[in-house]
Amino acid sequence: MADGLTAGQLGAPAEWNAGKAADQGEFAELSVPCAEAETGKLADALRYEEAHGIG
DSSP states (O other): OBTTBOHHHHOOOSSGGGGOOTTSHHHHHHHOOTTSSSOOHHHHHHHHHHHHTOO
């Protein structure tokens, strides 16, 4: 909640995900799980932290 408003009340930004669908663009690149052949950015960051004892 932001200033007492829920996500539904705040609505989505006019240009969400740079105008691309939810399964494309930056959000899609972030969300690919570790189990996939080509992982997403978030999975890569978590693997890096785990391998280097960060976090």
